[in-house]
Amino acid sequence: MKFHDEVISLYPLFFRPLYKERIWGGRKLSEKYHRELPDGKIGESWEIACLQNGMGIIANGSLKGLSLREAIGKYGEELLGSAVYHDQYRRFPLLIKILDASDVLSVQVHPDNHYAALHENGGSGKTEMWYVIDAEPGSRLVYGVRRGISREEFRSSLEQGKLEDCLRELEVKPGDVLYIPAGLVHAIGAGILICEIQQSSDTTYRVYDWNRVDADGRPRQLHKEKALDVIDFEGRYTGSALPGLTLEEEGGRRTLYVACDYFAMEKLEIDGSMKLCLDGKRFQTLTCVEGSAVIQYEGGSENLASGSSCLIPASLNPFVLKGNGTVIRAYVPDKESNVLDPLRKRGYTEKDWSVIAGL
Numbered sequence: 001m002k003f004h005d006e007v008i009s010l011y012p013l014f015f016r017p018l019y020k021e022r023i024w025g026g027r028k029l030s031e032k033y034h035r036e037l038p039d040g041k042i043g044e045s046w047e048i049a050c051l052q053n054g055m056g057i058i059a060n061g062s063l064k065g066l067s068l069r070e071a072i073g074k075y076g077e078e079l080l081g082s083a084v085y086h087d088q089y090r091r092f093p094l095l096i097k098i099l100d101a102s103d104v105l106s107v108q109v110h111p112d113n114h115y116a117a118l119h120e121n122g123g124s125g126k127t128e129m130w131y132v133i134d135a136e137p138g139s140r141l142v143y144g145v146r147r148g149i150s151r152e153e154f155r156s157s158l159e160q161g162k163l164e165d166c167l168r169e170l171e172v173k174p175g176d177v178l179y180i181p182a183g184l185v186h187a188i189g190a191g192i193l194i195c196e197i198q199q200s201s202d203t204t205y206r207v208y209d210w211n212r213v214d215a216d217g218r219p220r221q222l223h224k225e226k227a228l229d230v231i232d233f234e235g236r237y238t239g240s241a242l243p244g245l246t247l248e249e250e251g252g253r254r255t256l257y258v259a260c261d262y263f264a265m266e267k268l269e270i271d272g273s274m275k276l277c278l279d280g281k282r283f284q285t286l287t288c289v290e291g292s293a294v295i296q297y298e299g300g301s302e303n304l305a306s307g308s309s310c311l312i313p314a315s316l317n318p319f320v321l322k323g324n325g326t327v328i329r330a331y332v333p334d335k336e337s338n339v340l341d342p343l344r345k346r347g348y349t350e351k352d353w354s355v356i357a358g359l
Helices: 028-033 068-075 113-119 151-159 224-230 335-345
Strands: 018-026 042-048 094-101 107-109 128-135 140-145 167-171 177-180 192-199 205-208 245-249 252-259 264-276 284-297 300-304 309-312 319-331
Touching: 028 094, 028 128, 042 309, 094 284, 113 224, 128 264, 128 284, 151 224, 177 252, 192 284, 192 319, 205 224, 252 335, 264 284, 300 319
Parallel strands: none
Antiparallel strands: 018 042, 018 094, 042 094, 094 192, 107 205, 128 177, 128 192, 140 167, 245 252, 252 264, 264 319, 284 300, 284 309, 284 319
């Protein structure tokens, strides 16, 4: 590969965080991860993003200053991997965020791919998951609609401004993992810091905003009709925090939580040196939520500090994480070859892996 007439070898890519002020945001990213934040209530930090309204800019190495979209255009399969870089995924398929809720978020729901393609100018749907980094004691969030609530009952409560009785709540603690498929009503509660892995989409239908108003005294826009179209009233997914399937590895532990059509998510608890590899056909993302690690790869090393995220190009396979910390890993999986076959080889059965969401 050539860039400015020089041969450039790919390496772990870090990006400038994209900070989003939100009515419910706070300052925990400064308190926990010592970040220099802009003024205001910072609710979201887009860590790795490739959207029109949020484009990641590389912050390290020879490609510093290049956008993620430009990097994909130059490096294609070498960056994303042959299993990901094709007509469907010439754009980056994931969005990695850290969310700081000092107040409760609006009640939201996201469409699936089919609905978004028809109603959002051909856009993609939005399935996501949350890893609870921190939560004040007693913190709660909205996770689905109560059993037995019909579409008509939901609409009636919504029109009366009394939706609370229709919503299912969960108390959460640090380390909890929640899977949020398209159609699941949800809202992060106050006092919670979250790492979010999601499809690369910013399509959100705001269902209910607790009757609050913005700084100008106006209620925020709601998307009631589209939300009612896509909400799962049948309760197809009404679970709670995922237990995960934990595997002992040399240099730590690896817990598998999600392996859906759009992403796989694992928690890596590094205590020493852990070798990580997939198949060389797909990129990986890493977000260090506690502690720190060093990424060692053929050609060099990079520090993965607490609170930082990076993109591991597909061509850097395998690599090693060395240190002591907790890292969230995500990638676009082939369920059979990346998840199920390795579990079968270790003697795990379908009953064992049934706890992994999305399989």
